[in-house]
Amino acid sequence: MEIDLILKITGLGILVGIIHSLLNKFGKEEYAFIVTVVGLIVAFSMVVSLISKLFENLKVIFRL
């Protein structure tokens, strides 16, 4: 189901936030930025297949 994907992305966001603030505290801003980018890419790759599924469904239903 989609609800566990939502929870996964929330967990990922919290994790990335914690790592980000930790790295910031240690003075490694560039690594913090990289962590955020990687987290975003992972989250996007989770969502992208669902978006394409939604569009396929819309195409079939509304005969676009």
Place this chain on the structure above:
Amino acid sequence: MDVIKIVSLGIIATVLIVLLKEIRPEFPMFISLLTGIAIFLMILEELSFVIDSLNTLARRINIEFTYFSTILKIIGMAYIVEFGAQISRDSGQENIAMKIELGGKVLIMFLAIPILLALMEMILKILT
């Protein structure tokens, strides 16, 4: 009860978004996207049932079939455009949302022109 599922999914997603906005402002967009998709996938069966019954109704009262499919296409395009525009509006990009809506409006106008022309033709036929 599907409606309870949908509402509780919305509430959970809202709580998570409010929570996550404080920590990392980039991630709430994905959650709202996912929630929209999840709710749509839940109502998929019912929606296709409604459209199928409208389809059979349109066949039985002999509306010209192209009109019905055009209206269906316009509804679908309006839904997709609204979906995308709301996502970018939520992320604060009013500009992109306006452009998406403009594109959707132009494409809908393009689809609607045959119906408009048929109407005009009919009016001219009545007048002359």
